[in-house]
Amino acid sequence: MTIDRRRFLAALGVGGAMAVAGGTGAAAQSLAPAAFDRRSISRLAPGPPDWAALKARLDGRLLLPQDQGYAVARLGYNELYDFQLPAAVARCTSANDVQACLEVARGHGVPIAARSGGHSYLGYSVPSNGLVMDLRPMARVQVLGDGTVRVGAGARLIEVYAALADAGRLMPAGSCPTVGVSGLALGGGVGVLARKYGLTCDRLLSAEVVTADSRVITASACSEPDLYWALRGGGGGNFGVVTEFTFSTEPAPDLTVFSLRFPAGATASVVGAWQQWVTRAQPELWSNCVVSGGTPPTCRVGGCYVGPQSELDPLLDRLVNAVGTQPSSRTVQGKSYLDTMKYMAGCANDTIAQCHPISEGGVLPRASFVAVSRVLTAPVDAERLVRLMDGRTGIDLLLDSMGGAVAQLAPDATAFPHRSALATAQVYASTTPAGQAAATAAVDAIRDGLADLGATGAYVNYIDANLPDWGTAYYGGNLPRLKAVSHRYDPDGVFAFPQSIARA
Incomplete structure (x- = not known):
């Protein structure tokens, strides 16, 4: 549930740095570069793809390293991976362009990745020496009279929110305005309205999906139902390239946002009380609890409520009473749906145009970070959790509440398995290339400490290169069925990558 996370936490009054909060997270459509599968070695064509032939076929633009615009087009969100140099970036304007890309590049042994928002935590949507199918030009958002919305695969969340708000509708999604809807939805889509709306x-x-063999098909409950099941939480880049989504929406009510900052000495009490509080809360309440590393660690609570402040205030009083310590600051504000999404995005005072990356004329910068995740299925020992953050200056642990509507579906109803979770946990550290190794070691240690506390699952949109037993952690009991779907729709491993389902 991915902007500059520092702006997101600042919006909640919590400071610090975070990456994808609430799903917002993840999220390039292809979470990793497709690499050629050894099963297909006999079908490899000699030499590189014919880029001139592809350029002639595209309605969009093909950018090669020598072309003007390539230097910017090649970049993803995470600056740590700016050293990666794709062989080509195809600005796809339609499913036809995606078909052309696959037909020309498939079988040449080059990595192929689809990119929507470019927020892949590990930079997997910009593979070195590969082809990036940039779906950003496909960004149309159309709200229909029946309340459904058609969303192009390149649309960013802020564009979806603005179009829905104009129609008086809402859809649950992440907090980051620059995240692409594709990666977010395909990995599950944890967000600040999830407890009420799923x-x-x-x-x-x-x-609408372009498969590995360049067919354009529609996946729904009635058409390609196994693929439809897998696309709902199975992660981006595993089964095909989604070029358009149709979502259901709800009428947009007014919302109330809040932020509570507690004294440093109360951190363990806050974490313990918060876990019990969100477990028992009505679905209208969504909240996060952020523990910032330090000596001692500090703690802040934020969130939003579907309803007026008069209903929220007693719930906040209940949390404060359980903590036993008054917050040093307490902010509660009623807002419209769109204003709430902008507030959560950290661009409350910006226009919609400004809530875009700097490269697109907005004001939001890219980030340089490492991050990992776990999933809490039940309350954990608060004292031990806080000790994991002791002395970890510059690292944040973000707990995003689950439950409510998320838990109303069975773990195998969709590919997203974490239906009974209390919260997702994300560990995030801003860093530089020089500090990347140390930051990675630190967040990995916290991740493993959370596993020792019983939080063994993980969220695929917060993809983690060092995660032990990652297939089971991401997908649980759904992994065997996902592997079968992957083999059916991509038997030759066109979309294979280091953490693709086919390799789990």
């Missing part, structure tokens, strides 16, 4: 993937009615 995950983003729960709202998916159908998807």
